[in-house]
Amino acid sequence: MNYIFRVIYAAVLYVYRGMKYFFRPLVHIHPRIYRFALTLREAVKELIRPPEISPPAIFPESQIQEAAKKESLFSEKENICVAEPEKSPRIPAWLMEEWRDIHAVEPQLFPEKWLIETIPTYHVPISRIAEPYLELCGLYGEDVSHVFLVPWLVKGGADLVVINYVQSLTIQHLARHIAVISTLNVDSPWKERLPEQTRFIELGKRYHWLWPEEQEKLLIRLLVQNRPKIIHNINSDLGYRVFVKYGKALQGMSKLYASSFCLDMTEEGKYAGYPVWYLPECFDILEALLSENRIHLEILEELYAFDREKMYVHYQPVAPVPKRKQFDERYLNKETFNILWAGRLDRQKRPDILIRIAEKCKALPFRFHVYGSTVLDADLYTKRFEELENISYHGQFDGLPSVDVNYYDIFLYTSQWDGMPNVLLEAVSLGLPVIASDVGGIRELIVHEKTGFLITPYTDADVYADCLRYIFENRSMLAEIADNAFQLLAERHSWGVFNENIKKIPHYCVF
Numbered sequence: 001m002n003y004i005f006r007v008i009y010a011a012v013l014y015v016y017r018g019m020k021y022f023f024r025p026l027v028h029i030h031p032r033i034y035r036f037a038l039t040l041r042e043a044v045k046e047l048i049r050p051p052e053i054s055p056p057a058i059f060p061e062s063q064i065q066e067a068a069k070k071e072s073l074f075s076e077k078e079n080i081c082v083a084e085p086e087k088s089p090r091i092p093a094w095l096m097e098e099w100r101d102i103h104a105v106e107p108q109l110f111p112e113k114w115l116i117e118t119i120p121t122y123h124v125p126i127s128r129i130a131e132p133y134l135e136l137c138g139l140y141g142e143d144v145s146h147v148f149l150v151p152w153l154v155k156g157g158a159d160l161v162v163i164n165y166v167q168s169l170t171i172q173h174l175a176r177h178i179a180v181i182s183t184l185n186v187d188s189p190w191k192e193r194l195p196e197q198t199r200f201i202e203l204g205k206r207y208h209w210l211w212p213e214e215q216e217k218l219l220i221r222l223l224v225q226n227r228p229k230i231i232h233n234i235n236s237d238l239g240y241r242v243f244v245k246y247g248k249a250l251q252g253m254s255k256l257y258a259s260s261f262c263l264d265m266t267e268e269g270k271y272a273g274y275p276v277w278y279l280p281e282c283f284d285i286l287e288a289l290l291s292e293n294r295i296h297l298e299i300l301e302e303l304y305a306f307d308r309e310k311m312y313v314h315y316q317p318v319a320p321v322p323k324r325k326q327f328d329e330r331y332l333n334k335e336t337f338n339i340l341w342a343g344r345l346d347r348q349k350r351p352d353i354l355i356r357i358a359e360k361c362k363a364l365p366f367r368f369h370v371y372g373s374t375v376l377d378a379d380l381y382t383k384r385f386e387e388l389e390n391i392s393y394h395g396q397f398d399g400l401p402s403v404d405v406n407y408y409d410i411f412l413y414t415s416q417w418d419g420m421p422n423v424l425l426e427a428v429s430l431g432l433p434v435i436a437s438d439v440g441g442i443r444e445l446i447v448h449e450k451t452g453f454l455i456t457p458y459t460d461a462d463v464y465a466d467c468l469r470y471i472f473e474n475r476s477m478l479a480e481i482a483d484n485a486f487q488l489l490a491e492r493h494s495w496g497v498f499n500e501n502i503k504k505i506p507h508y509c510v511f
Helices: 002-027 031-048 061-077 093-105 113-118 130-140 157-171 189-193 212-226 237-251 279-285 294-304 351-360 378-387 422-429 461-473 475-492 495-504
Strands: 146-150 178-182 199-202 230-234 255-259 288-291 311-313 337-342 366-371 391-393 410-413 434-437 453-455
Touching: 130 199, 130 212, 146 157, 146 237, 157 178, 157 189, 157 230, 157 422, 157 495, 212 237, 230 237, 237 255, 237 279, 255 279, 279 294, 288 294, 294 311, 337 461, 351 366, 351 378, 351 461, 378 391, 410 422, 410 461, 422 434, 422 475, 434 461, 453 461, 461 475
Parallel strands: 146 178, 146 230, 178 199, 230 255, 255 288, 288 311, 337 366, 337 410, 366 391, 410 434, 434 453
Antiparallel strands: none
């Protein structure tokens, strides 16, 4: 019976090895399939394992010896020859050598024979991140002091923040080499704005086929092995996940920073976004939290009791423009008003409020000019723009300086939530008076009837319409308001002030 069982075992083993040869490439495609295959293999081996190779610790040694003698006598009496199957070593030679060396020092340490014969072998799978890691190291290079983790570099305010930091560090020679790593599978048209020597690595596009957990392991391995002095996360979801999971390990070799601008909001009014999802879990391992407006940091301090000493307001710079809008006599005698609205056509910027304002101003000599890329419900908005005679939609734009602002009389902004919008800084720098919703950090730039006009509540289209009518009837005040706003911008948002503030961030610069 024992002989038959051994033959069956050997046959099943050969079948298993043959199946493993054909199915191994498929199994290694997906981690879950591989783990299932390992579990199934061990379960089958337990079912067909010969009983005599089970660990003898279950039975006394005397019983095992007695049973062996009886089996030997029985075999000689019946003239039965039991062929021992050829056994391949289950433990590699190098490990046995190590064990012998250990045994020479401590005689009690040596594996029992049953363990050597029955210890399960484990075939280490080929890592899916091995080749990407080697390629990533080549792109990363050497002597990188600053790493920026970003989702992408598109035409947006947060993207401009990244570019500003990199440019300032480069111009002032406050970094050795800088690597900017984008973590989403999205094109980055603004990567061309980075300084030429910056190393831009599109991790999200190159390795989009990796699972999220594998992307985390790939990124953390790169950061741990290369030990950059500074790791600065600006709105990268992958970066925040790595901070939360591996922040303690990273903190021991790098200084960690994050930039946060505002709390996002769901349609129902619930707070959302990275400050809610991740910052409470990783704030303690951050060296500093940076923002381009003070109000957002005050909200975080109130909600989560964050240490105010670790939070820094860093107002973003605006490049000077060669020519500002002029409020001459011809402007004061205009009989029509051209109103500029620019921003993404998404839920945050509330183009639906713009549409309601235009509807309420049908009887007034106003024309609304809309610039912006389509994001959500684009067809709904653009179709409504076409239906209203006092709205003209001009499509995308590459920053407000690319628009001829002299044609327009005022800039209208209807956002539901925000930090310190870069488009407002650009409008003020170009000499355009601003009407904006009183949300986020906007009130730090726009003071009602001094540097612009604030609307409360932001959803009330009647208040916007009344404000536009009031401005149209009192246009003589706009020149002073535009000058006041420009003066504030020059004092607080210059490149000189920005460069000095970077040097004040603790441990951020390489001197």
